Amino acid sequence: MDISNHVVQPEGVGSPDGQIDVSSSIQRSGIAVKYGQQLKIGGIICDSMGSSVFPWTRGQLTAGEVVYAIDYESGTPGTSCLAGQGVDLFDLCVATSVKIKVWLTLDGQLVAVTGIISPGTPYYQNWVKSFATLDVDPSASSPHSIECAIKNVDISNGDVSLRGTFAITSLHTPPFPVSKVIRCHWCGYKWEVPREVTVLTCPSCKKEIWVFDFSHRRGVM
Numbered sequence: 001m002d003i004s005n006h007v008v009q010p011e012g013v014g015s016p017d018g019q020i021d022v023s024s025s026i027q028r029s030g031i032a033v034k035y036g037q038q039l040k041i042g043g044i045i046c047d048s049m050g051s052s053v054f055p056w057t058r059g060q061l062t063a064g065e066v067v068y069a070i071d072y073e074s075g076t077p078g079t080s081c082l083a084g085q086g087v088d089l090f091d092l093c094v095a096t097s098v099k100i101k102v103w104l105t106l107d108g109q110l111v112a113v114t115g116i117i118s119p120g121t122p123y124y125q126n127w128v129k130s131f132a133t134l135d136v137d138p139s140a141s142s143p144h145s146i147e148c149a150i151k152n153v154d155i156s157n158g159d160v161s162l163r164g165t166f167a168i169t170s171l172h173t174p175p176f177p178v179s180k181v182i183r184c185h186w187c188g189y190k191w192e193v194p195r196e197v198t199v200l201t202c203p204s205c206k207k208e209i210w211v212f213d214f215s216h217r218r219g220v221m
């Protein structure tokens, strides 16, 4: 048998075989945002480190206190969609140092509860079927809001982190808004900015806040 060695010359993007994906080790179920959809992420971090420039950060969750998840792009509590759109919740992850309870409301109505989540073990749900407003309003005839609340049901204060991934789906193909209303993390002032803006100084209290921009995200991230 004639055995010979030869060197493969790199071609195209990446190396040595021209592939775009140089490394890939996807373990989780991915989220693919399609045409007519936009990614949304919301959550809250309650930690002894206290608030940072990100509006979803704050101090520890005190015993008996209730707090709401914050939209990562606008700093406002909850997630909402306009008439003609739907919201899909894909996953939810929680880590906590105290016993907590998490519940979801759709248009103010209780729709899902996690039960008691105990400290020490991260909680993660990635549903086979997303939680979707289009399941209750298939024609998207009305605007909807989803809120995610967390209550500290323990006897002491604690560190709590929660994050959920959504998509907004447009049924009737109006363009997505090119602006967003920011809620100041520090003083509550609200003002409108282009959706791509991520680093802001509040016109009212002059403090800086940082938010995210997912308006151009596609595929698995």
Ligand SMILES: [Zn+2]
Pocket: 184, 185, 186, 187, 188, 189, 202, 203, 204, 205, 206, 207
């Ligand atoms: Zn402010």
